[in-house]
Amino acid sequence: MHFNIKLLFxxxxxxxxxITACEEPEQPPASSSVGGSLLVFGRExxxxxxxxxxxxxxxxxxxxxxxxxxxxxxxTEEVEVRLINNSNDxxxxxxxxxxxxxxxxxxxxxxxxxxxRFSILVQVGDQVRAVREVIIE
Numbered sequence: 632m633h634f635n636i637k638l639l640f641x642x643x644x645x646x647x648x649x650i651t652a653c654e655e656p657e658q659p660p661a662s663s664s665v666g667g668s669l670l671v672f673g674r675e676x677x678x679x680x681x682x683x684x685x686x687x688x689x690x691x692x693x694x695x696x697x698x699x700x701x702x703x704x705x706x707t708e709e710v711e712v713r714l715i716n717n718s719n720d721x722x723x724x725x726x727x728x729x730x731x732x733x734x735x736x737x738x739x740x741x742x743x744x745x746x747x748r749f750s751i752l753v754q755v756g757d758q759v760r761a762v763r764e765v766i767i768e
Contacts (some may be wrong), residue, residue, distance in 0.1 A: 660687045660764035661750070667702035669762035670753060680738035688766045694742045699753045701735045701760060708739055711754040717764065718747060743767045 664670065674681035674695050691753040697712075707730070709747050714724040728737050743749055746767050753761045 662763045664761040668760045669700040670763045671698050691745050691767050694740045696740055697751055699737045704733045705730050705755055706732050707756045713752040715750045
């Protein structure tokens, strides 16, 4: 049996294009909020502690800010923030922020040591108010 080299090459090229076209595209980072709350990330903040130049992609070990706006007074003295590894739902870190009940915002620096997809979850009282995913490259 004699193979035509050009035909074999064409078949390989078509297979490669087909395999590449069938790969799932990277899903955009997930986000959810309740009651108009806002959770954003970025490398800089202004004098009002609001994030400038929002982004969801950061390098491993890179410090960045999160800014959470509850859209209403916290009505509690403590807000919980969790950093979660999305590949196994492991809580990597959990922090309690002491807040004034009339306050509406929290800003702080965070970082993740290695690459992956992670979520930041903000809970006010017994209600999860916002969850947002970041991609660490």
